Amino acid sequence: MVGRITLLIICFFSCFSTAQAELSENKKALIMELFPSATVIEEKLADFPVYPVYQLQELLGYAYESIDLSRLQGFAGQPISMLVGMDNRGRFTGVKVLNHHEPVFLHGLGEEPLFDFVNQYKGQSLREQIIINTSNTGRPKRTSDGNMVYFDGVSKATVSVLIINDTLLSSALKVARSKLAGFVQTAQTRAKPDFFERLSWQQLVERGYIGHWKLSRDAIESEFGRPLADYPQGFEGTDDSPFTELFFGYINAPMVGRNLLGDQGYQKLMAYIDPGAQVMLVLSGGAFPHISESFIPGSNPERLSLSQNGLAVEMRDLNLSGQGLKLQAAGMPDLVAHNFFRMGGSAGFSPGADATLNVHIELARNHLVRDSIIMDVPVRFNTDLFETVEPAPSFMDEREPIWIGLWKQRWWQIAILLTALTVLTVFFARQKTLSRHPKRVHRFRWGFLFFTLFYIGFFAQGQLSVVNIYTLFLAIWDGFSLNVFLLDPIIFILWVYTFISLFIWGRGLFCGWLCPFGALQEMAAWLGEKLRLRQIKVPERWHRRLILIKYPILIGLLGTAFYSLALAEKLVEVEPFKTSITLLFVRHWPFVVYAVGLLVIGMFINKFYCRYLCPLGAGLAIIGRLRLFNWLDRVELCGTPCQHCKNACGINAIRKDGRIDYDECIQCLECVVILNDDEQCVDKRLQNKKHQRQAYILATDAGNS
Known part of the structure; x- marks a missing residue:
């Protein structure tokens, strides 16, 4: 009996394994x-x-x-x-x-x-x-x-x-x-770190440490089968001057890098590039340089490409114009252009192995007809520069992470965002002083809201979402890696800044100043007032209940993400961010109707979505309870009996007793402006009347004496 059961179990698992395979x-x-x-x-x-x-x-x-x-x-x-x-x-x-x-x-x-x-x-x-x-x-x-x-x-x-x-x-x-045959990786080489002696430019070229290739005017005319005079570009120079002349060197090799850049320049470049990055310097002279007039620094050259072992090797300009690097080899000729290119891509690059530099020459006879050829230039450096190393088994995983290229590509967007966040931080840190100038505060706020909507939102696509929250939880669950969050530099910077600000100012800094859809809602509310639409004030008891709706929505989305990510991605459409900000309302009509409907409701009920439905706001409010400071001052008369700040608060984040509800506050600073305004704040007005009465009494007593 036991034998039969054992046999059945073996058969079952055998069948199961076969089915799986x-x-x-x-x-x-x-x-x-x-x-x-x-x-x-x-x-x-x-x-x-x-x-x-x-x-x-x-x-x-x-x-x-x-x-x-x-x-x-x-x-x-x-x-x-x-x-x-x-x-x-x-x-x-x-x-x-x-x-x-x-x-x-x-x-x-x-x-x-x-x-x-x-x-x-x-x-x-x-x-x-x-x-x-x-x-x-x-x-x-x-x-x-x-x-x-x-x-x-x-x-x-x-x-x-x-x-x-x-x-x-x-x-x-x-x-x-x-x-596949023909794709076997050749032995990897690297530059010898201690191989160096001071050499002149001519010595570097003669010993093969720097490659050299020249194409004469006669040769290019022979290749094209017609004289250069047939091309209206107008190639200057004498018949003896080259059509194009290339020099190229592997900068990582101290023999090349130190001789061309000097010791300090070489060390500066090696410190600037990422560990493991490989750099080739290409210089050119003659009538046809290796880059065109339309070449964009930091991009791939259109006139050059490189291949090794039959595979294309990426060449990307490092854009080192602002690094102060100067070529200083003795006897160096006056050349038209030079660029430092990072070598790499999926295929990698072995500097000691033979490669081919392809020079793409395209000349226009007129605006319709172009002649083009490809000239293959052998790339073979003196083997004394290199030593053989064992290829890393995890070579593909050790390449530069993709996020680094994305950050470099968007450097100027990052610079603008960081500048704006710095200005906003200074403004918030000095809010008590600056709020004494109501017009300036209002102008700054509306200017920043426009910046948030059009630059952070529409242009830089920096709308944070609850998707980012459950992506974080899933990443922690599956094995955390920061790389996935670094893929979008704008989103990453905003999240880091928002997270830090939660412990200082609470959720309001993001919700009131850095959320593109929040800015869009404020503009919709402003438009509703200008159109004299009836502004609906939600009764206090209903308001206190409705603001709790967003918390079950948040919990439901996070729980669903662990159960079914596909379902969570459908449910997250409760956020109108993708429709309005990411896709600019160019989407299937139900999504557009939903997003526009929320904005229309917001013209009657100020920031309706933010107050009652936003799961992202709920998540930020929970963390924001850990804030270290209460920045919004209150005075004795606030709420008892003065209700001016409460009545002026568009999102009803001030309770009847005068307390600020930081879970709902968007830090618009309107109450701070009122509190510092002698004409609006009841407490200030009473104090001023008291001071005036005391001054009058003193003046009367002085006159009687």
């Missing part, structure tokens, strides 16, 4: 879409998580799930799972999105833009450098040699598409290096 029909159908000519799809390999795909006996390529090879977290804190097909030559046969939780695509823009974006990868090769065009500059899809490809990004979803691109390229490269 079998390729599901749904997944097989999706792989067939990636490889339409496939006849055989094998099970996932035991040694590497890919599905081999065959046409009869011929291996077509591999399909794999990105989540098995790259778990880079998306904007919602969860990885984006995709099914990817790649043929034997390292080309994508297609990409299918299996699962994601990106808020902007769920009930926002919709998933169609997401699917359109990943469809761009079909037919693209790992040997190409794929660049996401996030600036809508109208760049071509592909450069003339096919080595550099520009993909259309998705407006309002820049972070998400960059994460998808990084996930696809890093996972695909792992598959290629493991399974």
Whole structure:
């Protein structure tokens, strides 16, 4: 009997394991879409998580799930799972999105833009450098040699598409290096740290420490098959002067970096760049420099590209114009342009291995006809500069985090935001003094509200949301990583500032000054007053009950997120932020009606949504109870009997007894202005009358004497 039971248990688990290992029909159908000519799809390999795909006996390529090879977290804190097909030559046969939780695509823009974006990868090769065009500059899809490809990004979803691109390229490269011939990673090299002697420019070039390539005018005319005079650009110089001349050097090598920048300049550059960053200096002379007049510092050069071992290597300008670095090698020629480029991307870069620098030359005969060629320049430095190192097994995970590039890209937006927050902090710290000037306070407040709505909200997309709160809880639950929160610098800075301010001023600083939808509501309330719409005052007893509604909403959303993130993403539409601020009301009509309806109600009931429905405000109010100070002064007559501040408070955050309800207060400072105004504050008026009476008595006594 025991033997039979044991046999049944073994059979059960054997069947269960087989069922688990079998390729599901749904997944097989999706792989067939990636490889339409496939006849055989094998099970996932035991040694590497890919599905081999065959046409009869011929291996077509591999399909794999990105989540098995790259778990880079998306904007919602969860990885984006995709099914990817790649043929034997390292080309994508297609990409299918299996699962994601990106808020902007769920009930926002919709998933169609997401699917359109990943469809761009079909037919693209790992040997190409794929660049996401996030600036809508109208760049071509592909450069003339096919080595550099520009993909259309998705407006309002820049972070998400960059994460998808990084996930696809890093996972695909792992598959290629493991399974495809021609993609095996060469031995890694690095610069020798102690190899240095003081050399002149000519010595650096002669010994091969700096690469040199020159293209004569005769050579370019031979390549194009016509004289340069046929091109109206007007190339200055004599017949003996070069059409273009390139010099390039690996700056990380002390032999090159210290000789070109000096010891102090070299140390300054090494301290400026991130650990592990690789930098190549490219200099050019002649009529056709390596960058065009329209080149944008900090971007990828359109006239240059680099490849190594058949893979494109990203070149991105470091934009070091403000760092005070000067080239100072003895005997250095006068060159037209120079740029420091960071080398890297998914393929990485080994400085001691051979590479190819591609010079893209495009000349316009007229506004319709352009001639173009690609000149391959061998990149081979003197091997004395380098030493071989063992390739790191986790190479793909040690690349520069994607958030660093995003922060660099948005540096000026960050600078504006930090400046604004500094000004706001100074204003709040000196509110008692500044509130003595009511007109200035009102002007500053409305000016800052416009800044919050149009810059922080519409432009920089800095609307905080309850989504960020449950993303934090889920991240802590699954294993906390700060990287996912650093993906959007504006949101991150606002959250850090808001969190700190909660312990100083409470929730009001954010809700009254930094919330774009809150600013929009105040403008709607102002418009309602100007249109002389009837302003509804919610009775006190109902108001005290209604303000509690937002707390169950918050608890429900947080609890649902742990049960079903997909359901929570639907329920979070109680927030109108995505519709109004992120998507500018360009959305399906029910969402627009809801958001506009809240604003219309706000024209009759001041900040209706903030007061009664906002789960984000509820969460901030809970933490705000830990504030260290009560900034809003009260006097003895406040509430007993004076009700002036209470009647003037648009959101009814002052109780009848004069106490400030900090859980509801938005720190508009109106009550502070009233308290410091001799004409509005009853206490001040009584004190002034008392002083006037005493002065009159003293004056009368003095006259009688």
